[in-house]
Amino acid sequence: MLRISDISYRYRDATIPALQAVSLEIPAGGVYGLLGPNGAGKTTLISLLAGLLTAADGQISLNGQTLAETRAANPRAIALVPQDYAFYPMLGVSENLRFFGGALGLTGAKLKTQIESAIAFARLEQVVGKRAEQLSGGLRRRLNLAIGLLGQPQLLLLDEPTVGVDPQSRHFLLDSIAALPAAGTTVIYTSHYMEEVEAICQKIAIIDQGLVLAEGTLEDILHSPEPLLELRLEQPLPEDLGTRYQAVAESPLKYCLKLPSTAALPRLLDELAAAGCTIRDLNLGQHNLEQVFMRLTNRSLRD
Amino acid sequence: MSPRLLALWLKETIALTRDRHGLLALFIMPTIFILVMTMALRDAFTPGATIDAAYVVVDLDQSLHSKALIKRLDKGAAFRRIDSGNDVDAARQGVMSKRQAMALVLPKGFGERLLTPAGSDGQPTEPLQLLIDPTLSPALQLAFRNQIMAALGAVRADELTQRAGKLFGLPSIPGGNADKDWPDEIRSIAVRNDQSARLPSSVQQNVPAWLIFAMFFVVIPVSSIFIIERQQGTLQRLRAMGLPFHMILTGKLLPFFVVNQVQAVMMVLVGIFVVPLFGSEALEIPHSLPLLLNWWAVSAAVSLAAVSWALLIASIAQTSEQATIVGGVGNILMGAIGGIMVPKFIMPASMQKLAELSPMAWGLEGFHTVMLRHGSFADLLPSLARLLAFAAFSLLAAIWLNHRALAARS
Incomplete structure (x- = not known):
């Protein structure tokens, strides 16, 4: 179990903190999705978990040990797969794997075995002799992932690992990542692709502006006790109703409203009629992750 | 490791x-x-290495002394003398066209006034003229001037020796010492441990x-x-x-x-x-x-x-x-x-x-x-x-x- 307790982090000279008292419990042996718009604090959280940053407040523990204790006991316990192709383009596939294995302190038969299993996992057998700069985008992503698996980490941090790949490679990567927990690896997965997170993550956290906005299983998040109502009107939604029902405009004249309960629906319909609004379409209940995400993080454009 | x-x-x-x-x-x-x-x-x-800078001598004097000076200059290996007629304008043109970098003009009466300090006999002095390509390195110009001065000194010394010999009734050949080869009397030695x-x-x-x-x-x-x-x-x-x-x-x-x-x-x-x-x-x-x-x-x-x-x-x-x-x-x-x-x-x-x-x-x-x-x-x-x-x-x-x-x- 990875336990993150009241972690706050503020970058030097920043006016607002990147993380504000974030607490998460991530069960061992699953894929945990971390969602948030750009600047939400995902990378800061990943950097803290990878040991690239140190939090001034709060605690992080993995299976009861602090991250420093975990790394001291097993320097290969936590691995980071950055969003960039973090390897050497002028080196071959096997040369890259040998180098990063060596950088992890692996030697001899152990290094050889780990390289072979990483190559097999990422299906890189056909390109082992090629230089990394000659690989396609999908193969580069697979090499990036393979390097992350060399140390058989307990915790694997994947930062948008499918950016810029074709659908075939994406499906292969997603299937591969989904299979990792079976080998005892806990995966933290950040992505902007909601369908990916829905497909492979057992638990999800949505964060924005350094705060956890929602956390739980996909089921928990999609079936909120406060149901969402999707409305398409012929006139703009009156401002007072929008404020009261925390409306988010999904497109012109299309709104997503938060109801206190399904019993509140008749009253809302009366209020709309009284305000002279004509309803063209109405959808209550089941929503997808993207709608929840957009609702929680608002629609304003991010950097 | x-x-x-x-x-x-x-x-x-x-x-x-x-x-x-x-x-x-x-x-x-x-x-x-x-x-x-x-x-x-x-x-x-390389000290004394041949320098690719040519010169001509315009000998308007045509005396034994002017010829002795030319012989002395020829012994210096650094600069290369090329033959030309005794025409100052042609020599000037040669410098302009870069056929030679310098031209030394020996005026008429050079031999007669060899041992007469300028103006000491009441006659105006006509100096030796050195026509120079302005793009020639100042170090080379200076080196050539020094070579002329050295040759001139040697010719004067020869003439004085001749005149002194006459006083003692020794046979004399004007300009005859110009053929003498003096050994290189300066040897450069690198100072090392x-x-x-x-x-x-x-x-x-x-x-x-x-x-x-x-x-x-x-x-x-x-x-x-x-x-x-x-x-x-x-x-x-x-x-x-x-x-x-x-x-x-x-x-x-x-x-x-x-x-x-x-x-x-x-x-x-x-x-x-x-x-x-x-x-x-x-x-x-x-x-x-x-x-x-x-x-x-x-x-x-x-x-x-x-x-x-x-x-x-x-x-x-x-x-x-x-x-x-x-x-x-x-x-x-x-x-x-x-x-x-x-x-x-x-x-x-x-x-x-x-x-x-x-x-x-x-x-x-x-x-x-x-x-x-x-x-x-x-x-x-x-x-x-x-x-x-x-x-x-x-x-x-x-x-x-x-x-x-x-x-x-x-």
């Missing part, structure tokens, strides 16, 4: 062998410079000079790999793997130190075996073990300074283009003021003082101390101390810059 450090060294070595531009800058460029500059500067290091008496040559200036220049060009491959690592998140990944930053830097120092030593061996071999194929003398390296060790100490100190400087540039630059410009221009400036491109002794005194600021000059001074003066290790200490201090400063600055960059992100 740490497997992590070994992996870092191996990676840098493979990456370098795949960097064609880096290899060209490190090995081919200095070889070409050594060959070209050794040829170009050969005469600058041993008694070997050879002078420094162009190849001994150029091989260490361009070797130092090439060693500093590790800035290109070092920074290109370092910037790729920083931009593509590889450094981040290595740090997440628990590699301390000082180990990452150490992983770069050793491979490039080895590359610098390979450069040193190759450039020495070029000096010994390739330069003679182009008509210059071979590089002379010290034969004794202590001197060879001293030579290697200088090479090692230059290498540490060069790699540390490269790491500093790689830490400052944000892109490979910036590193190439800052590192390349920095190297060229250090080479220009440090006596690499132009030997220090050719520079004016103020520039020679400025040269003392260039790490390349410290390295060159160290090599000269070993190769030309056969100096001891103690003689090398000033050069070594400066180079190592520069290396330490650059390395610490690189570490500080990287820590500061991390702190800015933290």
Whole structure:
């Protein structure tokens, strides 16, 4: 179990903190999705978990040990797969794997075995002799992932690992990542692709502006006790109703409203009629992750 | 040895062998410079070498004395006399058209007034005229004037000897002494710790000079790999793997130190075996073990300074283009003021003082101390101390810059 307790982090000279008292419990042996718009604090959280940053407040523990204790006991316990192709383009596939294995302190038969299993996992057998700069985008992503698996980490941090790949490679990567927990690896997965997170993550956290906005299983998040109502009107939604029902405009004249309960629906319909609004379409209940995400993080454009 | 450090060294070595531009800058460029500059500067290091500057003499006097002066001038090997008619305008035209660089005009009455100080007999003086191509180097102009003065002095001495001989009834042949060959009475001896008496040559200036220049060009491959690592998140990944930053830097120092030593061996071999194929003398390296060790100490100190400087540039630059410009221009400036491109002794005194600021000059001074003066290790200490201090400063600055960059992100 990875336990993150009241972690706050503020970058030097920043006016607002990147993380504000974030607490998460991530069960061992699953894929945990971390969602948030750009600047939400995902990378800061990943950097803290990878040991690239140190939090001034709060605690992080993995299976009861602090991250420093975990790394001291097993320097290969936590691995980071950055969003960039973090390897050497002028080196071959096997040369890259040998180098990063060596950088992890692996030697001899152990290094050889780990390289072979990483190559097999990422299906890189056909390109082992090629230089990394000659690989396609999908193969580069697979090499990036393979390097992350060399140390058989307990915790694997994947930062948008499918950016810029074709659908075939994406499906292969997603299937591969989904299979990792079976080998005892806990995966933290950040992505902007909601369908990916829905497909492979057992638990999800949505964060924005350094705060956890929602956390739980996909089921928990999609079936909120406060149901969402999707409305398409012929006139703009009156401002007072929008404020009261925390409306988010999904497109012109299309709104997503938060109801206190399904019993509140008749009253809302009366209020709309009284305000002279004509309803063209109405959808209550089941929503997808993207709608929840957009609702929680608002629609304003991010950097 | 740490497997992590070994992996870092191996990676840098493979990456370098795949960097064609880096290899060209490190090995081919200095070889070409050594060959070209050794040829170009050969005469600058050879006292009395033939200078490709021709002159004519316009003898309007046609006396025995004027002919004796011409004979005396012909004995000086440095400048080449070409025949011409005794026409001042034609000689002037020849200088204009660069057929000759200078024309010496001996006026009518030159012989008669040879021993008469100007104006002492009440007659106006008509001096010798020297017509000069204005683009001719002032040093060469001065050298030719001195050659004329020396020849004139010899002719006057001959004439005085003749006249003195007459007083004693000795037979005399005017201008007859001009045929006498006097031995070269000045011998240049290089001051070194041993008694070997050879002078420094162009190849001994150029091989260490361009070797130092090439060693500093590790800035290109070092920074290109370092910037790729920083931009593509590889450094981040290595740090997440628990590699301390000082180990990452150490992983770069050793491979490039080895590359610098390979450069040193190759450039020495070029000096010994390739330069003679182009008509210059071979590089002379010290034969004794202590001197060879001293030579290697200088090479090692230059290498540490060069790699540390490269790491500093790689830490400052944000892109490979910036590193190439800052590192390349920095190297060229250090080479220009440090006596690499132009030997220090050719520079004016103020520039020679400025040269003392260039790490390349410290390295060159160290090599000269070993190769030309056969100096001891103690003689090398000033050069070594400066180079190592520069290396330490650059390395610490690189570490500080990287820590500061991390702190800015933290």
